[in-house]
Amino acid sequence: MEDQTIQITQSHSKKQKPNSEQLEFGRIFTDHMFIMDYTVEKGWYDPRIVPYQPITLDPAAMIFHYGQTVFEGLKAYKTKENKVLLFRPEMNMARLNLSNERLCIPRIDEDFVLKALIKLIEMEKDWIPTAEGTSLYIRPFIISTEPYLGVAASTSYKLMIILSPVGSYYKEGIHPVKIFVEREYVRAVAGGTGKAKTAGNYASSLKAQEVSEKQGYSQVLWLDGIEKRYIEEVGSMNIFFKINGEVVTPELNGSILAGVTRDSVISLLKYWGIPVSERKISIDEIYDSYKNGSLEEIFGTGTAAVISPVGELNWEGEKMDINNGETGPLSQKLYNTLTNLQNGTEPDPFDWTLEVK
Numbered sequence: 577m578e579d580q581t582i583q584i585t586q587s588h589s590k591k592q593k594p595n596s597e598q599l600e601f602g603r604i605f606t607d608h609m610f611i612m613d614y615t616v617e618k619g620w621y622d623p624r625i626v627p628y629q630p631i632t633l634d635p636a637a638m639i640f641h642y643g644q645t646v647f648e649g650l651k652a653y654k655t656k657e658n659k660v661l662l663f664r665p666e667m668n669m670a671r672l673n674l675s676n677e678r679l680c681i682p683r684i685d686e687d688f689v690l691k692a693l694i695k696l697i698e699m700e701k702d703w704i705p706t707a708e709g710t711s712l713y714i715r716p717f718i719i720s721t722e723p724y725l726g727v728a729a730s731t732s733y734k735l736m737i738i739l740s741p742v743g744s745y746y747k748e749g750i751h752p753v754k755i756f757v758e759r760e761y762v763r764a765v766a767g768g769t770g771k772a773k774t775a776g777n778y779a780s781s782l783k784a785q786e787v788s789e790k791q792g793y794s795q796v797l798w799l800d801g802i803e804k805r806y807i808e809e810v811g812s813m814n815i816f817f818k819i820n821g822e823v824v825t826p827e828l829n830g831s832i833l834a835g836v837t838r839d840s841v842i843s844l845l846k847y848w849g850i851p852v853s854e855r856k857i858s859i860d861e862i863y864d865s866y867k868n869g870s871l872e873e874i875f876g877t878g879t880a881a882v883i884s885p886v887g888e889l890n891w892e893g894e895k896m897d898i899n900n901g902e903t904g905p906l907s908q909k910l911y912n913t914l915t916n917l918q919n920g921t922e923p924d925p926f927d928w929t930l931e932v933k
């Protein structure tokens with residue numbers, strides 16, 4: 577695998593690059609993509625960078641029927657000096673294999689796929705927007721391709737990497753969102769696929785999202801699937817609470833996705849000497865801390881938004897106003913520090929960034 581060379585086919589017609597100010601999330605794609613195939617006989621083979629294009633699949637391809645697929649999400653940033661930085665990309669490669677393991681998808685060679693990703697970014701570096709808060713979103717994913725309707729693990733797959741220039745998540749600066757505590761639907765259960773980045777988790781989350789949006793909320797707070805009491809995640813982000821000076825986040829219990837941003841926030845808090853713990857947190861505990869005035873801040877963490885402060889939590893009609901609906905000082909400091917590290921405007925004591933040369 578390591579010895580495989582990546583075949584490159586240049587695109588002849590280059591697309592018009594979008595204006596930095598009008599960028600959305602995930603609607604525009606660059607000129608090239610990476611593809612590699614897998615069969616049981618050959619393993620992963622034929623790694624290639626080709627012009628961005630549709631793919632042809634048999635209608636019986638297993639991905640369409642049983643959803644055996646995994647994905648990743650990370651970003652490339654351009655610094656003021658025109659350097660290109662990735663943020664902890666080896667964590668995404670490792671997590672892709674954890675997801676693969678859960679979905680019975682063959683392992684990838686993490687070093688090789690990271691090399692391919694870097695090669696693709698090098699070719700597309702003119703696509704990385706430079707305006708504040710913008711970046712190039714990187715979406716590696718694997719689909720099952722065997723044409724077969726039996727319920728079994730596919731014997732063939734495609735791994736692809738596509739790139740999308742994305743705008744700032746916060747057009748008018750970081751601002752808090754309203755969150756609805758979900759009591760009917762659940763995102764995942766222990767033993768299920770919650771800790772894997774796989775399509776089904778997102779398909780099954782849409783219903784709750786739709787219902788909460790109709791009531792004026794932007795995301796739901798997911799509780800555990802058994803007792804519907806312990807907090808898991810917010811939307812498709814991990815969640816943190818600052819209570820009485822201490823930061824707490826749900827421990828990784830098998831149904832929670834282990835976010836790279838979550839891990840980075842925990843490391844930063846420890847580095848700053850702020851107490852942080854990973855443990856079970858019930859919604860009753862949060863309500864009690866709200867009532868007794870010790871609940872200081874709530875924020876979600878994820879690659880897209882980095883830090884997403886929560887301004888209101890609605891639990892069965894009880895509206896909890898968090899920090900007067902304003903961004904708390906810790907949320908703001910974490911947001912500033914993480915984005916500064918990611919775009920190279922602050923020295924990186926953790927060695928988290930990788931320069932693409």
Ligand SMILES: *Cc1c(COP(=O)(O)O)cnc(C)c1O
Pocket residue numbers: 649773809811812813814833834835836837838877878879880
């Ligand atoms: C991707 C994801 C996260 C955040 O992970 P990051 O690596 O920080 O982007 C959290 N929860 C879910 C369900 C996710 O899919």
